[in-house]
Amino acid sequence: MKLDFTPEETAFRDEVRSFLKDALPEDLRRKMINRDHLTKEDTVRWQRILNARGWAVTHWPVEYGGQAWTPAQRYIFQEEMALAHAPEGSPFNVNMIGPVLCKFGTPAQKERFLAATANIDIWWCQGFSEPGAGSDLASLKTTAVRATDADGDHYVLNGQKIWTTQAQHADWMFGLFRTDNSGKKQQGITFLLLDMQTPGITVRPIETIDGEHDANEVFFDDVRIPVENVIGEEGRGWDVAKHLLGSERSGIARIGLSKERLSQLRALETRLARDGTLGEEEQRRLAHKLAEVEVELRALELTQLRVVAADAHGGGANAAASILKVKGTEMQQRMTELVTELAGPAGLAMPDHDHAPNDPDDGWVHAAAPFYFTMRKVSIFGGSNEVQKNIIAKTMLGL
Amino acid sequence: MDFDLNDEQKMLQETVTRFVAETYDFQKREHALKTPDGWSREAYAGLAEMGLLALPFAEEDGGFGGGGVEMMIVMEALGRGLMVEPYFATVVLAGGVLRHGASERQRADIVPAIAAGDRILALAHNEQGLPRHTLAARTTASATGDGWTLDGCKIAVLHGQSADTFIVSAMTPEGLSLFLVDAGADGVTVEGKRGYDGVPVATVALAGVNVPNEALIGSTGQGEGILSPVFEEATAALVAEAVGAMAETFDVTVDYLKTRQQFGVAIGSFQALQHRTVEMLMQLELSRSMSILAALSLDIDADQRSRNISAAKAQIGKSGRIIGQEAVQMHGAIGITAEYKVGHAFKRLTAIDALLGDRDWHLARLVEKRGVYSAAA
Numbered sequence: 117m118k119l120d121f122t123p124e125e126t127a128f129r130d131e132v133r134s135f136l137k138d139a140l141p142e143d144l145r146r147k148m149i150n151r152d153h154l155t156k157e158d159t160v161r162w163q164r165i166l167n168a169r170g171w172a173v174t175h176w177p178v179e180y181g182g183q184a185w186t187p188a189q190r191y192i193f194q195e196e197m198a199l200a201h202a203p204e205g206s207p208f209n210v211n212m213i214g215p216v217l218c219k220f221g222t223p224a225q226k227e228r229f230l231a232a233t234a235n236i237d238i239w240w241c242q243g244f245s246e247p248g249a250g251s252d253l254a255s256l257k258t259t260a261v262r263a264t265d266a267d268g269d270h271y272v273l274n275g276q277k278i279w280t281t282q283a284q285h286a287d288w289m290f291g292l293f294r295t296d297n298s299g300k301k302q303q304g305i306t307f308l309l310l311d312m313q314t315p316g317i318t319v320r321p322i323e324t325i326d327g328e329h330d331a332n333e334v335f336f337d338d339v340r341i342p343v344e345n346v347i348g349e350e351g352r353g354w355d356v357a358k359h360l361l362g363s364e365r366s367g368i369a370r371i372g373l374s375k376e377r378l379s380q381l382r383a384l385e386t387r388l389a390r391d392g393t394l395g396e397e398e399q400r401r402l403a404h405k406l407a408e409v410e411v412e413l414r415a416l417e418l419t420q421l422r423v424v425a426a427d428a429h430g431g432g433a434n435a436a437a438s439i440l441k442v443k444g445t446e447m448q449q450r451m452t453e454l455v456t457e458l459a460g461p462a463g464l465a466m467p468d469h470d471h472a473p474n475d476p477d478d479g480w481v482h483a484a485a486p487f488y489f490t491m492r493k494v495s496i497f498g499g500s501n502e503v504q505k506n507i508i509a510k511t512m513l514g515l
Numbered sequence: 516m517d518f519d520l521n522d523e524q525k526m527l528q529e530t531v532t533r534f535v536a537e538t539y540d541f542q543k544r545e546h547a548l549k550t551p552d553g554w555s556r557e558a559y560a561g562l563a564e565m566g567l568l569a570l571p572f573a574e575e576d577g578g579f580g581g582g583g584v585e586m587m588i589v590m591e592a593l594g595r596g597l598m599v600e601p602y603f604a605t606v607v608l609a610g611g612v613l614r615h616g617a618s619e620r621q622r623a624d625i626v627p628a629i630a631a632g633d634r635i636l637a638l639a640h641n642e643q644g645l646p647r648h649t650l651a652a653r654t655t656a657s658a659t660g661d662g663w664t665l666d667g668c669k670i671a672v673l674h675g676q677s678a679d680t681f682i683v684s685a686m687t688p689e690g691l692s693l694f695l696v697d698a699g700a701d702g703v704t705v706e707g708k709r710g711y712d713g714v715p716v717a718t719v720a721l722a723g724v725n726v727p728n729e730a731l732i733g734s735t736g737q738g739e740g741i742l743s744p745v746f747e748e749a750t751a752a753l754v755a756e757a758v759g760a761m762a763e764t765f766d767v768t769v770d771y772l773k774t775r776q777q778f779g780v781a782i783g784s785f786q787a788l789q790h791r792t793v794e795m796l797m798q799l800e801l802s803r804s805m806s807i808l809a810a811l812s813l814d815i816d817a818d819q820r821s822r823n824i825s826a827a828k829a830q831i832g833k834s835g836r837i838i839g840q841e842a843v844q845m846h847g848a849i850g851i852t853a854e855y856k857v858g859h860a861f862k863r864l865t866a867i868d869a870l871l872g873d874r875d876w877h878l879a880r881l882v883e884k885r886g887v888y889s890a891a892a
Binding site: 117118119120121122125188375378382400403404406407408410411412413414415416418419421422424425426435436438439442443502505506508509512513514515 | 516517518519520524584769772773783784786788789790792793794796797799800801802803804805807808810811823826829830878879881882885886887888
């Protein structure tokens with residue numbers, strides 16, 4: 117047993133660190149530090165810089181532009197990105213539809229979409245949740261009915277998706293649609309790709325509690341989608357979705373993000389003690405809270421590293437892996453709580469990012485609470501923490 | 516980065532785990548608790564036979580030179596069995612003092628007897644009225660010309676009533692110092708008690724106890740320097756023991772949830788209990804990670820070592836409480852009966868938190884050091 121990274125891994129860390137130091141535009145770095153809202157252009161610009169280096173879609177198969185990295189390298193890369201305050205790119209492109217296309221796509225689909233997805237020439241959104249199908253995703257009802265006419269074979273879509281993140285920017289959607297009602301609810305679901313410009317699609321914004329517009333409702337009214345846009349087989353979309361939700365785990369606990377926030381908290385601790393904002397008793401209590409949260413973070417970090425090491429020789433299900441999403445999201449949320457506590461009444465005023473970037477020194481004060489509010493979503497999306505616990509109880513414990 | 520045991524370590528793990536499972540079931544433990552010693556000489560001889568009592572000692576002293584990972588393996592296995600024998604008291608604590616401070620002659624005199632299981636040692640350090648887990652003593656040692664006279668009173672001496680020899684911490688003009696004291700020496704009074712966790716504890720009074728110069732371990736004033744690394748190592752050992760006790764508690768609880776029927780179904784089918792059981796699993800895995808960290812930290816620079824060890828002890832203080840309390844709650848009334856293992860594991864986990872600095876003590880040390888992560892990390 118040993119904890120240290122190998123000399124090769126350390127050299128890799130230095131390589132990543134030095135690339136990020138040179139390549140990350142200062143305005144983006146500043147926005148990330150201040151938790152400013154990133155525009156679509158911000159995300160696209162950064163992903164193209166990464167893509168030019170070959171690092172935009174590192175966990176895709178090498179033949180489609182990925183890197184033959186070890187789990188440890190993947191972990192290091194993600195941690196360095198977070199510590200350098202680099203944005204993450206589009207998760208829908210990089211972590212969701214990309215790997216799905218690599219695994220289930222036809223040669224024509226790969227040819228058409230993969231390179232464009234890596235470079236965000238196509239901006240994807242995800243059409244999974246519906247008003248009546250959240251945690252119980254398989255009960256989704258939006259229908260895709262097969263029809264043939266003079267234009268060829270089509271699916272005709274009717275129904276509604278909801279919580280569709282960034283749908284207002286999206287060029288394409290990947291989603292789950294019901295093509296058959298006769299069997300179990302997991303059967304008869306089909307994974308489809310659709311051009312958001314297709315007639316009959318309406319996108320309506322949902323404002324969230326952080327005052328932002330990221331989420332949307334998407335309505336389908338006789339939307340005609342060519343049949344060649346099916347991923348995998350008709351009726352087998354549930355298997356595709358399961359692959360999408362369960363493939364990558366070297367960074368699932370997002371240790372790097374939490375470490376970056378911890379270093380922000382430590383810097384704020386020093387500054388607010390110095391400028392008189394925190395009294396002695398408050399400093400003492402804060403120091404104790406930070407020690408507690410660091411113990412948890414260290415334990416989670418080591419647990420993530422155990423999974424990374426196990427994945428290096430085959431991996432498979434293990435108890436350590438199963439806890440990462442739940443504890444990782446709890447940790448990220450805890451960090452935002454602490455920053456919000458530190459901001460105090462000065463943080464009541466909302467950020468003014470429509471007009472000017474946040475002030476480099478005090479931007480955090482106004483971004484703290486909105487960030488805290490929005491981060492409640494991380495224990496809800498991608499399978500809520502309660503659903504994760506159901507899965508662990510069933511698969512790991514046999515309850 | 517590598518979290519796998521090597522072949523020798525795997526063999527050690529298999530051997531000790533099998534020994535505990537096959538020879539130290541809950542009934543055997545109950546029986547041992549009721550003997551006058553309060554522990555099983557037979558089981559302890561079994562540990563000696565396997566060479567475990569010699570494990571951490573240097574090869575030139577007749578030991579096996581085992582390190583942090585080997586100790587973690589053994590303590591975790593003993594923790595699974597809730598073993599009350601004086602392994603921690605004699606081999607880890609007192610043995611640690613011998614390894615870090617004793618002269619070659621002292622080691623030659625004592626280590627073989629420890630390894631054979633023939634001699635029980637106990638560290639007499641804690642005192643009433645001093646801050647908990649402090650490197651200080653009010654017990655005094657006065658020079659007599661050809662030796663020392665010790666006066667004071669020690670509490671919570673693990674296995675004190677079975678000890679042949681004590682290692683006593685006492686103040687000299689040069690500072691804290693450590694002395695070997697025969698249990699039978701004039702002026703030594705031992706009052707044994709049963710610990711709530713089953714481990715015997717004693718109060719040891721020293722009234723004008725004379726010891727020769729050769730009884731001094733190291734030189735005068737070296738007590739802190741010797742005890743510091745011993746306590747770090749012993750804390751890592753306790754963390755591993757806690758992981759063993761937690762793992763056993765967790766397994767027993769999951770089995771119970773699958774077999775106990777109420778309202779016509781296994782109670783494990785209730786989501787309220789499933790989610791809490793998953794939280795127990797998470798606490799167990801986080802603790803296991805920290806036990807590994809502690810075991811791998813024993814040979815690193817002292818500042819980072821103490822951060823890692825404190826983080827580990829703080830983690831298992833919290834996790835042990837959650838797992839212990841939840842296990843008892845999910846068992847219902849059977850969980851609070853003396854005849855059932857889970858309640859005893861809960862008690863041992865409670866005792867482990869109290870020993871060598873509880874969660875709050877270690878968090879306070881982390882605050883003093885400005886956190887778990889060093890400035891460089």
